[in-house]
Amino acid sequence: MTMVNLTINDKKVTCDIEDRTNLADFLRDTCNLTATHLGCEHGACGACGVLVDGTLTRSCLKFAVQCDARHVTTLEGLDQDAVMNALREGFHHEHGLQCGFCTPGMLMAARDLLLRHPNPDEQDIREALAGNLCRCTGYAGIVRAVARASKRLSDSKIKSGG
Amino acid sequence: MKPAPFSYARARSLPEALAMLGADAQSLPLAGGQSLAPMLNLRMTICESLVDIGAIAELLVASETNDHVTIGAAVTHAMIEDGSVPDPAHGMMRRAAQKIAYRAIRCHGTIGGSVAMADPAADWPCILLALDAIALVAGASGERRVPLDRLLVGTYETSLQQGEIIRAFEIPKLPPDARATTCKINRKTGAFADSIVTAVHNGQKSRVVLGAAGPRARILENASMSMAKNINGAALDQAISTDIAGMLPEDDAYLKHLHATNVKRAINEVMTP
Numbered sequence: 001m002t003m004v005n006l007t008i009n010d011k012k013v014t015c016d017i018e019d020r021t022n023l024a025d026f027l028r029d030t031c032n033l034t035a036t037h038l039g040c041e042h043g044a045c046g047a048c049g050v051l052v053d054g055t056l057t058r059s060c061l062k063f064a065v066q067c068d069a070r071h072v073t074t075l076e077g078l079d080q081d082a083v084m085n086a087l088r089e090g091f092h093h094e095h096g097l098q099c100g101f102c103t104p105g106m107l108m109a110a111r112d113l114l115l116r117h118p119n120p121d122e123q124d125i126r127e128a129l130a131g132n133l134c135r136c137t138g139y140a141g142i143v144r145a146v147a148r149a150s151k152r153l154s155d156s157k158i159k160s161g162g
Numbered sequence: 163m164k165p166a167p168f169s170y171a172r173a174r175s176l177p178e179a180l181a182m183l184g185a186d187a188q189s190l191p192l193a194g195g196q197s198l199a200p201m202l203n204l205r206m207t208i209c210e211s212l213v214d215i216g217a218i219a220e221l222l223v224a225s226e227t228n229d230h231v232t233i234g235a236a237v238t239h240a241m242i243e244d245g246s247v248p249d250p251a252h253g254m255m256r257r258a259a260q261k262i263a264y265r266a267i268r269c270h271g272t273i274g275g276s277v278a279m280a281d282p283a284a285d286w287p288c289i290l291l292a293l294d295a296i297a298l299v300a301g302a303s304g305e306r307r308v309p310l311d312r313l314l315v316g317t318y319e320t321s322l323q324q325g326e327i328i329r330a331f332e333i334p335k336l337p338p339d340a341r342a343t344t345c346k347i348n349r350k351t352g353a354f355a356d357s358i359v360t361a362v363h364n365g366q367k368s369r370v371v372l373g374a375a376g377p378r379a380r381i382l383e384n385a386s387m388s389m390a391k392n393i394n395g396a397a398l399d400q401a402i403s404t405d406i407a408g409m410l411p412e413d414d415a416y417l418k419h420l421h422a423t424n425v426k427r428a429i430n431e432v433m434t435p
Contacts, residue, residue, distance in 0.1 A: 002170065019170040019212075022203070041163055042200035049266060056266040061199040065170045066214060112265060130351035131264025 004068040008033070009077030019065050023057075024048040026064035027074055035075035035104045039133070046132030047101060049108030050074050056112040075104045083111050086149040086156075096145030098136035105132050110146045120150060165202035172214040176221065176300055176329065182213045184302050184325040191215045191327050193236055196263070196271035197279045215327060221274065224248060229335055232298075235274020235328040243268060250335040251293055251362075254342040258289055258360075261344075264352045274328040277313065280320045280378065283354040287314055288373035289344055291381065292360035295333040301326040316377040340364030341432040347424050357421045361428035363389055370429060375421050376409040382425065389429060402426065 005014050008031055015030060022041075027033045027050070039045035041060045048059040051073040078084040087107050090096060097103045106129065113120055113128035120128065125146045126139075134142060170192075173179035183189050188210040192198055195216070201207040215221060221236035224247035231250040233242075241247055243259040262268055262285050276286040277297065291310040299306050299313075302325055313320050322328070336342060340362060347357045358373040368389035373379035384401035388394075393401070399422070406421045407413075 018167070020165045020167050020202075022164070022199075025164075042203050043196060043267060046264070046266065055269045057270065058196075058266050060203065061196055061267075061270070063170060063195075063199070066172070066195075066216075068172070109264075109266065116265075127351055128265065131266065 002065050002068075004065055006064075006067050006069065007071045009073060017064050019063065021064045022060050023050065023052075023062040023064045023067055023072070024059035027059060027072070033074050033076050037101055037104055039101065039105075044131075044133070045102070045105070046109060046129075047105040049105040049132075051108070056108060075107060078111070081111070083114050083149070083153060086152045087111060087114070087146065089152065090145035090147075090149035091142070094145040094148055095141040096138070097141075098134075098138050102132060102134045102136075106134070106142055110149070113146070114150055114153065118150065119154060120146070122147065163203055163205060165199075166205060166208055168202070168209050169211045170214065171211070173218060176218055176327075179213055179215045179218060179327065180300060180302055180325065183327070186211050187324055189213050191278075193221075193275035193278075194238060194270040194272040195275075196267045197275065197281065216270075216272070221329060223330075226250075226335070231333050231335060232330050233273060233333065234330045235278075236272045237274075239263070239268035239271050239273070239276075240265065242273065250333040251289075251342045252336055252340070254344060254360075255289065255293075258285055258344040258346075261285075261346055262352075267352075273331065277310075277331075278320060278322060278328055280314060280316075280318050281354065282317050282377055282379070283356075283358065283374035285344070285346070285355070285358060285373075288358050288371050288379040289360045290331060290333065291379050292342075292362050292369050292371040293333050293336070294369075295331045297331055298329045299326050300329040305329065307332075311381070314378040319377075336362065337364050343428050343431040345424050345428040345431070347420060357424040359421075359424045359428040361389070361425075361432045363429075363432040366390075368432075370425060372406070372409060372421060372425060375406060375417065376411055380409055382406070385425060385429065389433065392433075394433070398429070399426075402429075 037047040039047040043061045050059045190209045192212040193216045221234045223234045226248040231248045239259045239262045249255045297308045342362045344360045346355045355374045361370040370382045382405035388401040
């Protein structure tokens with residue numbers, strides 16, 4: 001057991017945890033933050049995407065002890081985020097989810113793409129989401145949702161002169 | 163699945179990491195963990211204690227001189243992709259990094275970890291072997307310089323001793339007229355390569371390296387010699403076939419064709435002005 005101090009969604013958390021506990025289980029079971037989903041538990045499905053110090057991270061491949069003194073942001077912590085809100089609207093409008101299991105990871109990966117690449121084409125979107133699996137196979141709607149969010153964000157930037 | 167119990171400790175400096183690894187023969191170094199964590203989760207690897215070397219400042223530096231670039235072992239694929247470190251190969255390392263796994267993996271996976279793990283299909287062992295890189299290996303008794311060809315041994319096997327870690331790679335800069343490429347065939351974007359080839363050509367020296375064929379990446383000696391002599395057509399095809407047959411553990415027509423196609427693609431890219 002190790003004592004860790006970390007910040008999760010701007011809240012300080014101190015906890016005694018088993019070293020082998022992965023960050024995703026820690027978020028879900030200890031912090032009750034269940035937007036982060038665990039699918040494959042070996043880094044292949046992308047459902048467990050979070051940010052550690054702002055960097056896109058598979059929380060099944062990080063042990064919670066590794067995040068001592070770091071800032072973790074989950075989907076719950078991005079309620080007020082402009083890019084995430086544009087993505088939420090896009091997913092809603094373009095039927096970007098069916099069962100919803102992959103959605104948190106899709107949103108995190110798509111947000112990371114839009115921050116690095118403001119005007120991605122379909123190929124860019126498909127490549128950026130290649131590591132996120134949708135078992136409903138609803139990829140067409142997901143890709144359209146991300147494209148819609150990207151367009152909405154660039155339109156609003158033009159309108160606000162930014 | 164969940165990993166079996168282990169103990170975890172974060173090393174703050176290189177000497178501290180070496181002391182921790184030296185004190186416990188059952189310990190393993192953990193850098194980005196993007197290969198080790200899945201193997202622990204799947205219980206393909208069992209480890210009693212992990213020493214986290216991912217946050218050691220000495221392993222994160224990159225520098226360059228007139229003739230070579232030094233890249234710290236804990237530099238991530240994403241740092242190379244983003245151009246945060248110098249590229250000794252005219253942007254080829256940067257382009258190759260973009261095609262490793264997925265961005266979330268690239269943000270954590272490290273160049274040193276990739277080589278030390280020695281997956282036969284991994285990108286950096288193939289690329290660094292083609293670029294004549296030297297691994298700077300730190301151990302309890304000091305540092306030794308190990309050319310990639312002597313570091314790579316077999317499937318998940320290197321010549322690193324228990325307690326040693328790769329500190330950095332010293333990579334010669336390609337001459338201005340040199341051309342370099344890495345060609346990868348994988349059936350799913352981001353998956354490990356079914357075939358990976360790095361080719362370098364600069365007039366005097368040519369080298370083509372093949373990975374994901376047999377236990378480790380190897381220089382294709384006949385094909386490299388043919389490239390240097392500007393030999394092409396049937397003679398080049400014959401050289402490539404001979405090299406590939408020598409690498410593959412079994413006679414598989416599909417794999418022979420796959421690798422030959424990829425090798426020809428890479429050679430064509432660097433030989434065509």
